[in-house]
Amino acid sequence: MVFFTCNICGESVKKPAVEKHYQMRCRGNNKNVSCMDCLKDFYGEDYVAHTKCISEAQKYASQSGGFAAKEPRNKNAQKQESWMDIIRAILDSSEYNLTPPVRSAFQKLQSVDNVPRKRAKFENFVANCIRIPRQQATQVWDILEKEMNKMKEAKQAELAMEKAEKAAALQQKQKENAEDEAPPKKKSKLEPTEDAAAGENANGISSDFDWPAQLTKLVSKQADGIFVEKLRKKLLKKYAKHLSVEDLTEKQAKKFQKRFDKQLRLADSLQVDGDLVKIAS
Incomplete structure (x- = not known):
């Protein structure tokens, strides 16, 4: 004191x-x-x-002169100082519309540095030491409690905002670090050129390769017809050239064989006689 x-x-x-x-x-x-x-x-x-x-x-x-004493760490004193800050805040605020007797009670409390922080002890203290009527002491406590709860809510909101800002900053930093550490995408060694890749669909077969026209053109050069296996090899070379590659991948070769068999069956201009393919008469 x-x-x-x-x-x-x-x-x-x-x-x-x-x-x-x-x-x-x-x-x-x-x-x-x-x-x-x-x-x-x-x-x-x-x-x-x-x-x-x-x-x-x-x-x-x-x-x-030369010695610097450390400030004693007294948690109780810090709490008491915070309690006195609440009393001073109420006196400075216009929110509560204090009546003259209640304002006088707060002014008396402001001059005391050992005001209890519990309701029962507070009411006994102000009634016995400061000579404030008990009914008035209850009114003073209600105002103190309201201001205290308001300060707690404001502090909690401030802490929540700080926590959210720290979490957002940490998330942004982790995202930036992940982008910096991400390995570059590797290109496939067997990936076709851009022009060829643009002409392929999801199954690896060219979407702009004219199968019927190419088949008819190759067969028409042979008056007596051409064997299926020979026709397949000739068409395979044309198809590889169309993709600008020397050799097809295993997957592309399988897709080509299926498409070749299908187009050969569907071609109206061609006639398959056993292993021989001719122009339809």
Whole structure:
């Protein structure tokens, strides 16, 4: 708790008792106190905002010049300071439309640095120490609780937004790393040229190769006809030339054989007699 020295009479006074001191002991004088720890002077109501002061270690460290004391880690003090921030936020807010008695109660709480944070203890404290009626103490607590919940929701929303932003940034970074590390696509050694590939369908057979015309042309050159096997070999060379390759792949060769047999059966201009193919009469 912060202690002050009255600069009028020199008496040491606890912070909650400053107001009473000037009403009883130094009546008629302007308030003028000094903090016993940091030795800072406060005039009028300025002392009310002085809720936290330096520790003794920090005080003597500043006097020694070379030594720097570490700030003690007091979680309870941090929670109490947050609690006082809520009280100050309510006084500064226009949301609650505080009545004069309730505003006066909050102003009294602002000058105390050990306000309980539990409802039952809070109501007993303000009723016994600050002399606030219990019904009014309940109203003050309800406002405190509302502001506290609002601050919690705002903090949770802020944390959720930060978490979402970090997740999005991590996902984007992983995506960029995956794109950078992806191996280039390998081209098949047996892949035909672009012109030839453009003429092939999904089955590996050229879609613009004129099968009936090519078959008729080859057979018409032989007046007595041509054997099927010989016709197949001649047409295979033409087809390979059409694809701009020297040799067909195994898959392409199988597809070619099936297409050759089918086109030979369907050709109206040709006649198959055993192993011999002639122009239809």
